Amino acid sequence: MSLTSASPLECAQSAKSASHLLATLPTSSRNDALTSIHAALLSSRESILDANARDLESARKAAADSQLSSSLVSRLDLNKPGKYEDMLKGILDVRDLPDPVGQVTLRTLLDDNLTLERVTCPIGVLLIIFEARPEVIANIAALAIKSGNAAILKGGKESTESFVAISTVISQALSTTAVPNSAIQLVTTRDVIPELLALDSEIDLVIPRGGNELVRYVKDNTKIPVLGHADGLCSVYLDPTADPKMAADVIVDAKTSYPAACNALETLLVHKDAVDTIFPTVASALVAKGVELRCDPLTKAAAQTIVPNAGILDATEQDYHTEFLSLTLAVKVVNGLEEAIRHINTHGSHHTDVILTSSAADAERFMAAVDSAGVYHNASTRFADGMRYGFGTEVGISTNKIHSRGPVGLEGLMIYKYKIRGQGHTTAVYGEGEGKRRYRHERLPL
Amino acid sequence: MSLTSASPLECAQSAKSASHLLATLPTSSRNDALTSIHAALLSSRESILDANARDLESARKAAADSQLSSSLVSRLDLNKPGKYEDMLKGILDVRDLPDPVGQVTLRTLLDDNLTLERVTCPIGVLLIIFEARPEVIANIAALAIKSGNAAILKGGKESTESFVAISTVISQALSTTAVPNSAIQLVTTRDVIPELLALDSEIDLVIPRGGNELVRYVKDNTKIPVLGHADGLCSVYLDPTADPKMAADVIVDAKTSYPAACNALETLLVHKDAVDTIFPTVASALVAKGVELRCDPLTKAAAQTIVPNAGILDATEQDYHTEFLSLTLAVKVVNGLEEAIRHINTHGSHHTDVILTSSAADAERFMAAVDSAGVYHNASTRFADGMRYGFGTEVGISTNKIHSRGPVGLEGLMIYKYKIRGQGHTTAVYGEGEGKRRYRHERLPL
Structure with a gap:
């Protein structure tokens, strides 16, 4: 890993060159590099936490001047109980996942002694732009090395001291391994981003991890493919046959287990026959948790039978297009399943959407017709997460x-x-004519 | 299928809406639509060939005025022996392929009574811009319907009469099926392309099938993901251990079986120890087929020992970056396998590259290290083709x-x-703490 002071072009070219080497390293070399990184971060804990303390001090000053939110300050702190250990464990977890490189996914006998294989391989060079949480750099470096991809990393400026300290340690650790230093590069200044985004011959994929604004900026300013999401406008459709407590x-x-997450609920669609039966129970539970409901007239009237005053507002049309990222929920009546599906396909962000029903047929119809990355029956939107899916981690x-x-894990970083x-x-x-050979096209076992 | 006169936005919106319906149709409905299209094109052969004759007449006039190449005129002709039959057969071939929709590719037990499935589904709306060959429209319509994707098609203007005739027939055929007409739309004027390329909320993927200039134009003018290739700069590396006749x-x-194809050979890299041994045989065979060789000094000298005069020119550096698409081949000496790999990774277009050697170890090293879609050992670059790979057809x-x-077949059109x-x-x-549940993450059989 190198803390690069090279030009963006040199940085990307050396990453490309490193990616060609990295792609051909055996599993053991990539795993050994992760073992070395783990050991080095373990033994350099003190100096890294010192650097993190300097980031924290600056951040607390900025927060005192109201230039930074206190929740961001909290996310910077690597010294919170268990956080450093989690970072270390994450590296070993990634190391111990199956190697995603070199998997044969198709094998066909084209003709006698002529075989075709489709084999997984790394994408090449990733540009990953992420937020301030300092432990993310170790996590992403581990994912990149394990998947055989070179990566150029740009983290949030509030964690610069921590990033530089972690990056220096990783760099020293890699220098004793077969993984070239230029395979993982950290850039620390924001002004290089536009130049990096222009390098579509060298960089194969951009992954912006951050708010809507960052993602849109990246999508609008590069020809490189972009992987990620700008919005997480997740919906639940409540059918009258659903169990009320469930x-x-x-x-x-x-809605409430982590309202700022992209997989948090933002819109609740209530079947007209559930408005007066199940919805009041739901509304009461939500309001008890401090949720503000923005309702259309029918759901407002129904909610008020149980929670007469606080937290029930009138919804505007814009609320059904809004990712609140807070304890606010838009609520709307629909006439049935098809209207719910249409609403979600036109208002949602194709992230994760849920049907609550005891009808298996309606659930299957919903999951087939809703055009989203996650479609769930009787389960929380918050399951949309690489760790919860069993991918170990996610980028x-x-x-x-x-x-x-x-959720994109190691498999998602392969081509x-x-x-x-x-x-x-x-x-x-x-060919088809006389005397021509025909292809055999026999599927062979993998 | 509709020959649309709607605005690009209306066209894309109706395609999006049709894609939502199409995505949930059962296999039988999509297959029945292909059966109907086949029957309609069979019974409308005469009127379609009449329309094609009008295209041909205009094209021949343009060719006489040197505004069009005679090879293009030839590609327009649907009345060539076997061509119409091939088009018809292609529709049934696609129909009879396994359904790519709804395949479960991962199944995990997250916890008791909580299962995760990854299920294949169509991408959504494709914009496919292609050349003048009129039969392509039927082929692409079949691929789109089979894969459950809506498609907006724009073909080369030289085949407009043929496209309109085929499109009208397909449209009538679809009107008796469950596939909505707006699932496949033909646009006939070039001026709508910039507007369509701006509709990144409605269109999910653009596939430009055509020359370098078209592909670059599309890539430079859209935020929609683009699938395809601008260049096909394929190389062969000739090792001294290769069998000379092979x-x-x-x-x-x-080089010669179809020089204008993207999978044709453009650069031959000769190991220094093969220059005087195998290369002269190869050069002689190429020159006998009318190939012009652009050589560096060493290979030129070696070639001239066998083919003293004709067809051997001096290469310029630019020749090693050129996709000739004709009977011209750039030839260059390299010092060994690693130099060949570096040359291909930096000069090639990552399409299809070949090593000719009797060393299995060198072949495996080449195939691991060359960063191309196809990497072959002792086989022609021309195998890079969906039909040859056994995919039935390709987009x-x-x-x-x-x-x-x-090569992108049905599977490549799925997410x-x-x-x-x-x-x-x-x-x-x-969670991790006491009293918290743990995920089971058990892989279940597919």
């Missing part, structure tokens, strides 16, 4: 319609190549 | 580093969604 539990979890959650969708092994085979001898 | 056969096939060949790489089926599961109950 509905309240799931909706409260989806982000994608609402893209190509490549990777939903494939086709290998053909022949014995001098040529194409002109194949 | 080498000559493969190189002649790769194009991709040199992208994400999503689909190499996936994650489905979770629970019984009211919430996330807040899971």
